[in-house]
Amino acid sequence: MAPSPQTIGEFSVLPISIPPVPSFPRNVVHYLYVRRNAPKIPTANDSRSLFLANVPVDSTELHLRALFASLVGAGRFESASFEDERKEAEAVAAALDAAPAQAVRLLASHGKKRKREDQEAAERAEEEAAARLPSTWTRPLRKSGSTAVVLLADEKSVQQVLKAIARVHKSKKYPTWGGEGNVVAERVPQLGSIWLKAHNQLSYPDRDQLQAAVDAFSTMFARREKEAAEIAKRLRNEPDEDGFVTVTRGGRTAPATRNEAEEAKKKMIDKAEKKKQEMTDFYRFQMRERKKLEQEELVKRFEEDRVKLDAMRQKRGKFVPEA
């Protein structure tokens, strides 16, 4: 195998040797791309975290812990957060949060950000966790080529890791995925048939557990809906900076039910149709115009056919009887 470059762009390339599996008995090298974490919105922990790209799909925190242990020794690794987990959590939170979407949008359009105190946020998180449905997988998989952020003990460890990666290239001794002798595999839920069987089992969660999640959600939803209604009510009465009052749902009169609205619409369409029918071919000019239109239509279709024929002619063999 050709020697791999040490860096690519601002990333250090970390080759990992993947032990052979019975069904695919080859030694494979996977490439992890590592750099210092520098997100667009900086956080407090940036200086002691590393950004990894192209993590293997079966990565777990334990896998990464073992990997960093083999590079810089145990005790440096604190935690890892994976991209898809982060994204999923965000999406779910957004979806759950978006429940009273009306209110959020109203506030947003009003130029006010909903202030969230820390305590409230924590409360919400707790609520959301309770409302979440149980997962159906014992072990999540990462999307191929996705990223992760690893939090290390201190800034020095970051330095050491990057140095260790450079050393790896020199010594050609790549760290093994899952630790030496694949110790990690013993400690994470197994993939394969057991994993699928567990999925089958987890797809049918305990009813009470499920009910609890649903109930938690309902309470949360009901409360937020109430909040939203209140906000809307308040907005109805409050003019904004420019002196405008926002028009919101839920005024004095209750809105018509969907059925009634549909019926009314149907009636209107029927009426329009009837009127239209009565008025066609009433005057002679209407008839003449109709005939003219029909004729034009005929000519148009003829032209279309001709175009189609030309297209067919382009494709050879369309006009040759099959042998």
Next chain:
Amino acid sequence: MEPGSAKRRKIGHSRGESAVGNIDAAASSGLSRGRAFILEAEELVDQVKLDYATALQGVDSLLHKIKGSIEAIEAHDALQIADAATKLEKKHKIQIPFPEPRPSRESNYKVAFAKPCQFNVVGSYVSKTMIRAQKSHAVDMVVVIPGETLQEKDYLDLRYFYKRAYFLAVVAAALQKDLADDGELSYEYLNGNPLCPVLSLKPKVRGETKEGRLDYRVRIIPCAPDNFFPKSKLHLGATLVRKAGDDDESKVATKPTPFYNSTVVSESCFFPYLKLLRQTEKKCAAFNKACILGRVWLQQRGLGSDMADGGFGHFEWTVLLALLLQSGDNTRGHAPLSTSLSATQLFKAMVQFLAVTNLSEKPCVLGTATVETETAGPVLWDAARGLNVAFKMSNWSAGKLHQHAKWTRSLLNDSTADQFTPTFILRADLPWQNYDLIAHLKYDAKQDKTEPVDCRGRLWEYSDKAYRVLRRALQDEELGERARSIHLQLPKSSSWELAKKPSTRQNHTIEIGVLFNAANMTRAVDRGPAAGPSTEEKEECAKFQRFWGEKSELRRFEGDSIRETLIWSSTSAFDLCEEIMRYILKLHLGVGYLEDELTFYGDGFTELIPIKTTDTSVFNAARKAFSSFEKDMRNLDDMPLHVRQIAPICPELRHASVKVPFSTVAKSGPRPLECVISFEASGKWPESIVAIQRTKIAFLRIMGDLLERSKPGEVRSYVGLESSTTTNTELENLAYLDIVYESGPAFRLRIHSDLEEALLTRQSHDKTIDQHHRHQASVLLSNFRRLYYHLPLHTQSINTFATRFPALSPTIRLLKHWFSSHKLSSHFTPEFIELVALHVFLCPYPWDKPSSPSVGLLRALLFLSRWDWRSEPLIVDTNGDMPSSERSAISTRLEAWRKIDPLMNHTVLFVATAQESSGVAYTTVNGVAQPSKVVAARMTALAKTACRVIREEGVELDARRLFVPSTREYDVLLHLSPKALKGVARVYPSEDLLTKSSSGSGSSKYKNLSTTAGQDPLPLPAAPVDTLFERLEAIYGSGSAAPLVFFRGGGGGGGGGEDDKVVGAIWNPTITLSRRSFKVNLGTSYKPVVVVGAGKKRKGGDGDEDGEENEKEEQLVEVNREAILSEIARIGGDILEKVEVQMG
């Protein structure tokens, strides 16, 4: 104005001339409809036309040379036939092609030779109606035998034909001498008629030939002078061949020899017909074009002038058309067809004429004459020339012609279908696409002791007898017609060398094709005539018994009727037909004692799945189980909302799954049949999608509890969580309810809430939210519509059609099996495959709808191979009344899609039905085209290959060959472990799978202590393999973004077939072949590429001066294939037995 003309038409044509009246209607209606058809037909005529100068290069000089050579032959006086023959044969070393029976040695006929009185070139060379695609091209030269060498009474006892053969041999001898360098001479029969040998000259190709020169031949045809024989004696009922040595006139003389008589008449009709055709050509400008169209139409249906091809070819077509353009006496001076009609109108009129006249049932007379109707066989009497134009036809070929004309007529009346391609382009004579059953009947002339009556040969007479027997057995109207048509294909005669006698092969194979009437063929009991006391009834019964032999027995039926009855033991349509044919042919023809005398083909397909006759009842049982489940649901008290509808949505409940329902229960956990439930409209649903989904879970739980309580012990219910494949889990349906009946059936319910749709619609149109979320909402919306609207409707319509077309259900299952065998089924929705099969039934042109699964499958494959999905939508008109405006709207939609997305990343196949006109509901899943373009192209390629095999193999096609997958094309093969899969299929609620324990789990150590004993396994959320690969696709992406495209059969996509143990995979070339610059989130595993040159440089210097250049090159990465495979192997774990990388 319009009603007036309709009235006139009605009065103008009395009932007797219905055929003629319809022609007018067909022709006049041609003006307004099918504009495209007219244009296309014109184009076809232009395309198939021959350039005579290059195609038949040198033919004129050759004809002159032949003429000169024949004129130079010395005349000689009458000699005894035997002497003259011996002399000629000895001198020139050639044989005289005497017809059978050859003249006896002692017969004292005299033959002479004189210079022919007339030469002429006739046929399509003169009228320039030859076409490029003809099977063989011949220029016909007629040589008239001078009247002085013939006698008027020569029409008797083959005498004319002996003289004709002698004349021909003399000509052959002369030409052999003079034209040895110009070409090869051989004898052949004119149109396979054993009475009329002709001389054929195949010119040698000399030197350079221009491109487009055809391999033609010149036929030299001797004939009698015009009106030489008295017509009055040559009528169809006359007996003109008396057997030599058989003077017992009373016996033989009563049998007429219509074929012989007509041949004699036709011998002196070459010039009258030439004249007729030339006249018509002059009168009617479009005549020749109409003839060319007719020629193409006939040829694509395997009909031709040759007796083996049915005896109705181009010549007969032109004559019939010319006669229809002529005014006759019984048409009151009006010609049935006007000469001012266009070519397509004439063609349509001809098809109409042939569709309403069955020549073999009622003689068709053109002109004024009476024809003896006693003659058996098709009659198309040309009164002016006193010839039965259809004399070479047989009853079965007349039936075939009639049937094809009827089919083409119904196509030409269907303004919505593509009329042109099925009419002229498609080959409609392949046995497997035509007949449900094909049998080979071995004929051995040595065994045949019957004395031939007419001169068509014993094989023909034998076949005719077989046809009559089969027709009576299978097409008896009283019993209920079992077969729609029976066709016999006889071997063709070939040419032979001058020095040899015509081949006297004794063994022939007759090919019998039977087209089933699907409704009647499965009938196991035939009810014959009632056994009553009256003499009439007794006679009927006796006749019945005579025909059916000992098989007929008396039985009493309900209503106290006693009838002659036939009881057959087989059950399936094919077996029944085989049983009847074997029995009846044995009884009347004495064949079938030896096993190989009668071979049957056509049931190979049904064995593959296998399809049994009991399958329908199993499907019906599933339906019944569903309705009882529905009743249970409706009867639940205390339901929060009233049930409006419970609709099935799975293939098992629409007669469309490869495996019959309930067949897999024993081996795995129950696989529930999917349904959707909808409730009365309610304002209680929360106005938020997320909240609706949660409410549904609570609802499902309540339903489950209620059902369990109402049927204690009989029902178990489980609320299951969907394993989502899209990212935003909270907006989708979250859960379903599985209901397992103790008695076996299991159902899966999902709740339909209409508010969800309204919210999704609002969201997908909401301009205030970002593009990504809008797109997501529209994907969810289309999923929603598919699940809750399209699938229930689709299930309903497939069910209806499965009842209407008995062969539909097995066709669908075979087609699904085909997709599955070629590892395509995971890329196609089952609904798509079902619609393709249905399309073949709704739009069967140029045939009628299939009546057996094998024909259905082959035609579906034919359709797939020809479907140009890049530019054509597949429109399945499930209601039967789709207006053309909607059709064009659908086409426009497709065009629009192609304009937006010319690379076909989002929309590939476009399938619209009456209920679903968007065209993508069945070919898009989760917003991704299913199949992708690559896979669709592979489907077409595979179908093309299959069709080629079908064409090449002919009758002896081994059905299994079409289903053999090829694994060579795949880059990677994943071998699944059957053992591991079996283990995954059964999971128990209390099984301990979550805590980590090494390989040997405690429960498996002692079987009897196992915690799972006595428990019922959990239902399967989905087939385990499906789950695994869905996961893999979720990780690596699907559609055009995936680095690895998996191909697998069985599983969910195809609708529950046998699970495929080998999964193929191909590296997506657009992703894996290119190197790209590195960035975060490339979507798959990449490895850095080392550019070789750069590496060397670095070794040398490690200097900074090259650094920048190197860096640019080093930024490139490529897909790390091995790492991906290793990941897959790790995920698959013990389920993957082997990951095999294929080279090349």
